[in-house]
Structure formats: structure tokens, C-alpha cells
Amino acid sequence: MGQVRILVVSAHYPPNLTSGGTLVPQRLARGLAARGHEVRVYAGHLGGEHEPLSVWDETDETGLDVRWISVTPFTAWSDPLNSLNPGAEEDFARYLDEHPVDVVHLHSLQTIGAGLVSVAKRSGAAVVVTMHDFWWTCARQFLVAPDMAPCSLVVSCGACPCAVDHAWLLDRNRALATHLQDADVVLAPSRSAADVMIANGVDEHRVRVDENGLPPRPASDVERSTSDELRFLFAGGPDPMKGLPVLLDALAEVPAGGWSIDLYGVEPQPRRVLGDHVRPRPSYAPDELDAVLAEHDVLVLPSVMRESHSILTREALGAGLAVVCTDTLGPEEVVRDGINGLVVPAADPQALGLALRSLVGDREAVRAMQRTAVDVRIRALDDQVTGLEDxxxxxxxxxxxxxxxxxxxxxxxxxxxxxxxxxxxxxxQLPAESLRELGVFTDVRHYRDPELPALAAVADAVVVYRVPATYEVLDLIDQVRARDRRVPVLFDVDDLIVDPGLRGSVHGLEGMSEAELDLWWRGVARYRTTLEACDAYIGSTAELCAEVGELTGMPVFRFANGVGAALAQLSERALARPRRPGPLRIGYFSGTTTHDADWALVEPAVVEVMQRHPDVELWLGGHLGTGPALEAVAARVRRLPMLPWTELPHRLRDVDVNLAPLVLDSVFNEAKSAIKWLEAALVATPTVASPTQPFRESIDDGVTGHLADAHGDWVEALERLITDEHHRTLVGTRARRAALLRWSPAHQGHRYREILVAAHRTVTSGAGERTSDWTPVATHEPLSAADAWVETYPPRAGRPVPAWRLKAVAARRVYRAGGVSAVVRRVTGRVRAR
Structure with missing residues (x-):
């Protein structure tokens, strides 16, 4: 390519501040200049010798022009000027006027502010933003709370107080997001870091991975030591976010003998003596790295902070060290648990101590890890510069x-x-919540609400969820279609209850009389009637979409069940406490009465495993009929009542393994979503599930859960999770991460808006026009405020409201609106519906 005028922007820059995050923009600026491009640097400066926001120009030793701006007073995470700095924006705009460029590449922006992105866009340049950490969504940059507990990877799904409080953080992030929209491309140094930012609302269509490249290192003549002692290495220094306090607690649980650890950058701690084999060391110089690595066998990276990349991890593996790291994103992309190292949960000294003890006791396992460590790929800086040119x-x-x-x-x-x-x-409720995060106004109303006609008259899209056909609802759909501006009407249902042809193949209806079955299937026909009246269908699973598409010929869209902020926050609260003391527990929470056949599928395997392990309990929740085989372990079976959904996270937290069996070769079951995995994953409880399509999509077998088909598969999965604490913990934490990153509210909001936009284009173009031969089945249910109650979401703060109290409130509302006769009609209608 020809010469390009490039401005590299970074909040901090060497030699004023040298770190991994500041060396990257410097190396890139110099690498691009060496290719013949006209490169300038705009950087924040720390130091008390300059007035705040004063500026000056220098030329570095390579000939690069650097504009410095003093930002010393704005380093506090809670300082509003750390996030948005109008003074820095004014100078930056003047600088771009004086020095026009083709590309502005912005790196870290703390202290100079996100507003520089918009200034760059207004200059007419192409704008690139690299996120070296998580500052755009976490004011503290590393997704770790002030008490050194890891924060939720998705900030809207947690309650971290951050630098001020949680509400402040959400407001700050919304303000920053408006400026990020002016970036043409957003780069992240790892796939996992990119996934975190997308889950927090960054448009995935603009995000790319740009892994940090390393300059060529001279060939080293340092030979590895062959000591019989197992030598651990820690190089994180005293910063608690790098995990030193966690590491010291873990080391206290590792018996002395046959091992040592060097703690680089750590001062001796006279109050804490762990023995002569735990050695504080001064920091090493960059040119000493090869020698330091050669003197050790295992790098220990106990970070509590989330690492977006971790150059040291890659350097250690390349030098033939095994690596013990925490589940903090960047390191995990190259550390394969049990292959070239071990991965443990962050901020968990017990799990870290267990991992270190296992290595001390198995030197052959360490040697095997070292042999595979050198296979790691390390990107070259030259390759990264070429990628940026492209x-x-x-x-x-x-x-x-x-x-x-x-x-x-x-x-x-x-x-x-x-x-x-x-x-x-x-x-x-969850799609409505997700759309609101994107600035879309949403209403969730019952199909008998008298305000529906007025609301539908101004809506840009109408979604009809699981509404049986009434003449009033069908009239409402006709009114929407008669509007001057054509807007889509979509039908959503998350079970295959729109096909009367399935009569005789649906589990759970066996106890009904013929009259009750007729009434139930009439309800199915009414759902089908509403579906046929709409423009398109939204389904939760691929099987549902395929079945409804084939059944009706209408356009179909997939929207998977996802994570709601309220449940995620309740789950985080449950996760913050340890599991209830006691034996290991297997749990199955059926919910409705239609899961007896599903339980029968897995009962023999559960009994077999419990007989092998006399201390394991079984917790059964909901309405469930069990078989005679369970009598053999009846003393260790605990029956639990139904409970409000707001209490479910605590129950799931108290079991060690969650079960999600489904009878296979059933179209109805193939259409069920993977909610049982999702809800358990949010509290880091691993799940064993039947391999239906939704579970295959959600679970990476052996990584974020286990899939089991035959009896032996269920036994094998349960055995491993019960007997291997390290594996059980790792599967649970990875499941939680997968749930948050793949189905976060922001991710879901973008997806839902895409569906509505696509449906709008379909109806306005006429592409979805079709002729239906369905015979409508409907009844009269007049609009009535007394019957239009919808459950409150999100739930009220404090103790969850019991279900009986919610029903009492609804009955009182009905009585006030229509008297005793209205209550009788409501109860009769509910009985018939059931």
C-alpha cells in the first residue's frame, strides 16, 4: 500500500510509562513508520512537573513526533474526567486540524477520555479503537471488584460497585458507548476479550481480533536447569489484582519438600513466613527473561484481574514451562488444562493449592506438560503490523x-x-429488557388489556407471545395490518403446541380424560390460529423453527432463550456464598408434571452411581413420579417443593451436579430449549444433559457440561464430576462464562432488533405473502382490565413475593374491577385452561 498518514493515540506511552499495554502502541507506531508511513503519536503524560492539560511536542530517538498532554490529575478511576475529558478533546481537535491524517488508531483512553473517538470521526479520518483491557465497560479496567473478587463478565448481569457504585457504572458505560459508535473498527487482543466486549454491547459486526505480536528475540544460549526440585515462578509483583495474596494462601496448603517458588517483584513479608522454599525476589530486567525462565519448570499466573492477552504466558510456554493460570480469559487461549498446564478458578486459593499439590506429587505429569508447552504459537510483531496495514x-x-x-x-x-x-x-420480558438497553421503548401487555389497540397503533413491531386466538386478538392483528405504515406482527411460542397433528405423541398428558384432552388440543388449535394470522414466527430452537416453517410456510426467525439481568444478578449473589455444607449432591428439578418419562431415562444411572458412592445425595424438585429403583437409595433422596424463580439460583448453587434428561427421538423434546443448563450455569453448577439439538448447541461436551445418551454415558459423566473436584469446578466456571458471553442481555438485544428489522423488510417487500388453508378456531374473550394482569418484572427488591400472594393481589384487583362474578369467571377460566 502507499504511504498513509497515521496518528497513534494512547493514554500512556514509553518512556513516561512502560508496561505491556504501552509497549504495544509504541511498537506498532515504530513498525508502521519503518514501513514508510507518516506516523505521529498523541499520548497522555504522568508527572507533577506539568500543568494539567498542558501540551508539548517531542521527537523520540527513532524520529517519531510525539504530542504529550499532561493527564496526571485524572488517573483516579472514579474521576469523571478519566472517562470523558472535554479539555483533552479540545486540544485533540486542534491537533488534528494542524496535522490532518488518514487513520486515527486509538489505544488506551483512560485519562484522556472516550470523546477522542468522536473527535477523530469528525476529522474525516478512518477510526480504529484497540481495547487493551476492559476500560470501556469497567472503570477499574480489569473486571475485578474493590474487594478483589472477580466481577461479572457482563456488567449489567452483576452488581459490582466499581469505582463509585453500580448505577454510576451503567450510566458511565452508556455515555462511552455513544462515542464508541463512531469507531469504524474495534480491535481486541484475543478472541475471549472480543467476546466480553460484544457481550457488553459492542456491535459484533465491527469487532475483530488483533492478537499482540512480539518482536523477534535473539537466539538464547541459556540452557534449562535439570534440578530434581520442582521450581515454580511467579512474576506478578505485589499488585493484589495479579493474585499474590491468593497465591500465598494457596502455598500455605502445599506441604514443603521437593519444590520451591520464586516471587519476582515481591518484597519479603516478615509477618508471613512460608519457609525458605518461598523466595521473594527483586524484579528482573527484560534482558534477563530467558535466564529466569530457564531456571524454572512451572509459571504460576494467579491473576484475579481479567487478562485480555498475557504475553508472559505465551513466552513461558514457548520456553518450555508448564503454566498454572486462573480462568481469566487471555491465558486460557493457550493453556490447555491437563495438556500443557492447569486452569483454576480466579480468587480461589483452595483450588489453586489443590492444583499445585497435584503437580508436586506428579513430576511425570509436569514433564509431559513441558513437552507440549513449546507447541504454542506466538504471533510476530511484523505480522501484526502487516495486518494493520491491510x-x-x-x-x-x-x-x-x-x-x-x-x-x-x-x-x-x-x-x-x-x-x-x-x-x-x-x-x-427478557427481549423487552434487552431492547430497552438499546434505547427501544417496549410494552409487555396481556392479550385482554383494553389499552392494546392504542399501543398497537403506534408500535413499530408487534410480537404476540403464546396467545390463544380470540376474535378480539384477531381484530387487533387486522387493525395493525390496516395501518398506513406497514409494521410486522410476529408470533412467538417456545413449545411445539401449534400442531394438532402431534396428538398422541406428547408426554405428560396420559392422565387426562378424553374430554380434557379435547379441551387441551382445542387450545393448540387456537394457538395455531393466532400463528396463522401473523406475518412471521419467532422460535427458541432450531427444531421449533424448522417444524413451524414446514407447517405454515411462513418466515421464521430463531431467538434463543437467554440471560436476564435480574436472574443473573440473583445468581451472582448465590455464587458469592459457598455451597451448603454436606455431602455431594445430584439435583434434578423438573418443574412441571410432564417430566416423568424424562426422569425414568436417567434413574437407573443415578441409582448405580449413588450405590457406588454412599455419601452422595439426590435432590428432587417439582412434581415428579419416580420408579421403584430409587427405593434402594431412598434414605439419601430429598424431595423439595416448588419455589419462586427468584430462589432457584440458591437451590442450584447447593447441588454439585445438575441433571437435564430428555427422551430422545421426540420432536416435542427436540424443540425444548436448554434453560436447565443455562440456569445452572449461571451459578457455576455443571450439568449432564441429553444430546438434543439445543443442549448440543449450548454444551461443549466435557468443557462446559456433559452430554449423555446411553446408560453408560450417564454413569461415566456422573462418575467424573463426582470424583474429580478440579474438573467439576472448571466445568462449572466455564459454563457460567459461556452462558454470560453467548446470551447476555446486550447480545440478545442486538439479535432481537435484527429479527424485527428483517421482519419489517419482509412485510414491506411482500416477500412473506402466503395463502393459508388453516380453518380458524377462536372464541370471544372481551378486553378487560380485570383480567389483564402481567407479572412484575424485574422482581421487587428484597425478599421475593410468594406465588400465593401474587395470586391474591390479582384476585383482589379482579374483584374491585368486576365483583364476585368476575372472580368466579377468572377461576373457571383458569381451571379450563389447565
């Missing part, structure tokens, strides 16, 4: 292209619902 050329080539067709405006969405409970929450 990216800049791409952005400049497309700068003059015609803008993309603007998306239809989706500003108001109306959800019309026909059911309460968990289905309502997952299919209406």
Missing part, C-alpha cells in the same frame, strides 16, 4: 462507498402475551 487500506478503500441502506426505525415494540411464569419471562 486493515487501514480496507477502511480507506471503502471510505467513499455509498452508505448502507438505513435500517427501518424500530423505536417502539409491543409484546402481547398470553401466559405467566418462566415462559413469559424468557420470551417477552
Amino acid at each position: 486493515l487501514y487500506a480496507e477502511l480507506l478503500d471503502t471510505a467513499g462507498a455509498l452508505p448502507a441502506e438505513p435500517d427501518p426505525l424500530i423505536r417502539r415494540v409491543l409484546f402481547v402475551v398470553g401466559i405467566q411464569g418462566a415462559p413469559l419471562r424468557y420470551r417477552a
Whole structure:
């Protein structure tokens, strides 16, 4: 490519401040300049010798022009000027006026502020942002709370007080996000760091991975030591976010003898003596790294902070060391548990001590890890510079292209619902919550709400969730279609209860009389009638979408059940406490009465495992009929009553293994979502599940859960989870991460808006027009405020409201609106529906 004018921006820069995060922009700036590009640097400066926001220009030893701006007073994470700094924006705008460039590449921005992104965009340059840490979503940069506990990877799903408080953090992040929209491309140094930022709301279509490259290192003639002693290495210094306090607690649990550890950058601690084999060392110089690595066998990286990349991990593996790291993202991309190292939960000294003890007691395992360690790939700096050149050329080539067709405006969405409970929450309340995070106004109303016509008249999309056909609902859909502006009407249901042809193949209906079955299947026909009246279908699983698409011929869209902020926050609260003391526990929480056949599938395997392990308990929740085989372990079976969903995280937290069996070769079961895995994952409880498509999609077998088909598979999975504490813990923590990153509220909001935009284009283009031969089945249910109650979401703060109290409140509301006769009608209707 030809010469490009490039401005590299970084909050900190060598030699004023040298660290891994500051060396990267310096190396890139120099590498690009060496390729013949015109490169300048704009950088923050720390030091008390300059007035705040004063600026000056220097030329470094390689000839690069550097504009320094003094930012010393703004380093506090809680300082508003750390996030948005109008003074720095003004000088930056003047600098760009004086020195026009083609590309502005912004790196770390703490102290100079996110507003520089918008200033760069207004200058007419292509704008690239590299996120070296998590500052854009965590004011403390590393997703760790002030008490040194790891924060939720998705900040809206946690309650971290951050630098001020949680509400402050959310407001701050919304302000920063408006400026990030002006970036053409967002780069992250690892896939996992990119996934975190996407889960926190960054547009995935603009995110790319740009792994940090390392300059070539001279060939080393240092030979590895062959000492019989197992030598551990820690190089994180005294910063508690690097995990030194956790490491010291863990080392206290490792019996002395046959091992030692060098703690680089750590001063001796006279109050804490762990023995002569635990040796504080001064920090080593960069040119001493090869010699330091050669003197050790295992690098210990006990970080509590989330690491976006970790250069040291890669250097250690390349030098033939095994690595024990925490589950802090970047290191895990190259550390394979049990292959070239071990991965343990962050901030867990017990798990870290267990891992270190296992290595001390098995030198052959360490040698095997060392042999595979050198296989790690380390990206070269030259390759990273070439990648940036290609990216800049791409952005400049497309700068003059015609803008993309603007998306239809989706500003108001109306959800019309026909059911309460968990289905309502997952299919209406959570999408509404996610859309609100994107600035979309949403209403969730019962299908008998008298305000529906007025709300539908101004909505940009209407979603009808699990609503049985009434003449009033069908009229409402017709009214929406008669509007001057065509807007989509979509039907959503998360079970295959729209196909009367499945009569005789649905489990759980065996105890009904013929009259009750007729009434139940009439309800299915009414759901089908509402579906046929809509423009498109939204389903929770691939099987549901395929079945409904084939059944109706209408456009279908997939929207998987995801994580709601309220449940995630409750789960984080449950996760903060240890599991209830006692024996290991297997748990199965069936919920409804339709899971007896599913339980029968797994009961023999559970009994076999419990007989092998006399101290294991079984917890059964919900309405469930069990078989005679369970009598053999009846003394260790605990029956638990149904409970509000707000208490479910605590129950799931108290079991060690969660079960999710489903009868296979059932279209109805293949259409069920993986909620049982999702809810357990949020409290880091591992799940063993049947391999239906939704569970195969959610679970990476052996990594974020286990899939089991035959009897032997269930026994094998349960045995491993019960007997291997390290594996059980690691599977649980990885499941939690997968749930948060793949199905976060922000991720779900973007997906739902994409569906609504696509549906809008379908109805306005006429592509979804079709002729239905379905014979409608409907009844009259007049609009009535007394019957239009919808459960409150999110739940009220404090103790959850019991289900009986919610029903009493609803009955009182009905009585006030329509008297005793209205209450009788409501109760009769509910009985018939059931």
C-alpha cells in the first residue's frame, strides 16, 4: 500500500510509562513508520512537573513526533474526567486540524477520555479503537471488584460497585458507548476479550481480533536447569489484582519438600513466613527473561484481574514451562488444562493449592506438560503490523462507498402475551429488557388489556407471545395490518403446541380424560390460529423453527432463550456464598408434571452411581413420579417443593451436579430449549444433559457440561464430576462464562432488533405473502382490565413475593374491577385452561 498518514493515540506511552499495554502502541507506531508511513503519536503524560492539560511536542530517538498532554490529575478511576475529558478533546481537535491524517488508531483512553473517538470521526479520518483491557465497560479496567473478587463478565448481569457504585457504572458505560459508535473498527487482543466486549454491547459486526505480536528475540544460549526440585515462578509483583495474596494462601496448603517458588517483584513479608522454599525476589530486567525462565519448570499466573492477552504466558510456554493460570480469559487461549498446564478458578486459593499439590506429587505429569508447552504459537510483531496495514487500506478503500441502506426505525415494540411464569419471562420480558438497553421503548401487555389497540397503533413491531386466538386478538392483528405504515406482527411460542397433528405423541398428558384432552388440543388449535394470522414466527430452537416453517410456510426467525439481568444478578449473589455444607449432591428439578418419562431415562444411572458412592445425595424438585429403583437409595433422596424463580439460583448453587434428561427421538423434546443448563450455569453448577439439538448447541461436551445418551454415558459423566473436584469446578466456571458471553442481555438485544428489522423488510417487500388453508378456531374473550394482569418484572427488591400472594393481589384487583362474578369467571377460566 502507499504511504498513509497515521496518528497513534494512547493514554500512556514509553518512556513516561512502560508496561505491556504501552509497549504495544509504541511498537506498532515504530513498525508502521519503518514501513514508510507518516506516523505521529498523541499520548497522555504522568508527572507533577506539568500543568494539567498542558501540551508539548517531542521527537523520540527513532524520529517519531510525539504530542504529550499532561493527564496526571485524572488517573483516579472514579474521576469523571478519566472517562470523558472535554479539555483533552479540545486540544485533540486542534491537533488534528494542524496535522490532518488518514487513520486515527486509538489505544488506551483512560485519562484522556472516550470523546477522542468522536473527535477523530469528525476529522474525516478512518477510526480504529484497540481495547487493551476492559476500560470501556469497567472503570477499574480489569473486571475485578474493590474487594478483589472477580466481577461479572457482563456488567449489567452483576452488581459490582466499581469505582463509585453500580448505577454510576451503567450510566458511565452508556455515555462511552455513544462515542464508541463512531469507531469504524474495534480491535481486541484475543478472541475471549472480543467476546466480553460484544457481550457488553459492542456491535459484533465491527469487532475483530488483533492478537499482540512480539518482536523477534535473539537466539538464547541459556540452557534449562535439570534440578530434581520442582521450581515454580511467579512474576506478578505485589499488585493484589495479579493474585499474590491468593497465591500465598494457596502455598500455605502445599506441604514443603521437593519444590520451591520464586516471587519476582515481591518484597519479603516478615509477618508471613512460608519457609525458605518461598523466595521473594527483586524484579528482573527484560534482558534477563530467558535466564529466569530457564531456571524454572512451572509459571504460576494467579491473576484475579481479567487478562485480555498475557504475553508472559505465551513466552513461558514457548520456553518450555508448564503454566498454572486462573480462568481469566487471555491465558486460557493457550493453556490447555491437563495438556500443557492447569486452569483454576480466579480468587480461589483452595483450588489453586489443590492444583499445585497435584503437580508436586506428579513430576511425570509436569514433564509431559513441558513437552507440549513449546507447541504454542506466538504471533510476530511484523505480522501484526502487516495486518494493520491491510486493515487501514480496507477502511480507506471503502471510505467513499455509498452508505448502507438505513435500517427501518424500530423505536417502539409491543409484546402481547398470553401466559405467566418462566415462559413469559424468557420470551417477552427478557427481549423487552434487552431492547430497552438499546434505547427501544417496549410494552409487555396481556392479550385482554383494553389499552392494546392504542399501543398497537403506534408500535413499530408487534410480537404476540403464546396467545390463544380470540376474535378480539384477531381484530387487533387486522387493525395493525390496516395501518398506513406497514409494521410486522410476529408470533412467538417456545413449545411445539401449534400442531394438532402431534396428538398422541406428547408426554405428560396420559392422565387426562378424553374430554380434557379435547379441551387441551382445542387450545393448540387456537394457538395455531393466532400463528396463522401473523406475518412471521419467532422460535427458541432450531427444531421449533424448522417444524413451524414446514407447517405454515411462513418466515421464521430463531431467538434463543437467554440471560436476564435480574436472574443473573440473583445468581451472582448465590455464587458469592459457598455451597451448603454436606455431602455431594445430584439435583434434578423438573418443574412441571410432564417430566416423568424424562426422569425414568436417567434413574437407573443415578441409582448405580449413588450405590457406588454412599455419601452422595439426590435432590428432587417439582412434581415428579419416580420408579421403584430409587427405593434402594431412598434414605439419601430429598424431595423439595416448588419455589419462586427468584430462589432457584440458591437451590442450584447447593447441588454439585445438575441433571437435564430428555427422551430422545421426540420432536416435542427436540424443540425444548436448554434453560436447565443455562440456569445452572449461571451459578457455576455443571450439568449432564441429553444430546438434543439445543443442549448440543449450548454444551461443549466435557468443557462446559456433559452430554449423555446411553446408560453408560450417564454413569461415566456422573462418575467424573463426582470424583474429580478440579474438573467439576472448571466445568462449572466455564459454563457460567459461556452462558454470560453467548446470551447476555446486550447480545440478545442486538439479535432481537435484527429479527424485527428483517421482519419489517419482509412485510414491506411482500416477500412473506402466503395463502393459508388453516380453518380458524377462536372464541370471544372481551378486553378487560380485570383480567389483564402481567407479572412484575424485574422482581421487587428484597425478599421475593410468594406465588400465593401474587395470586391474591390479582384476585383482589379482579374483584374491585368486576365483583364476585368476575372472580368466579377468572377461576373457571383458569381451571379450563389447565
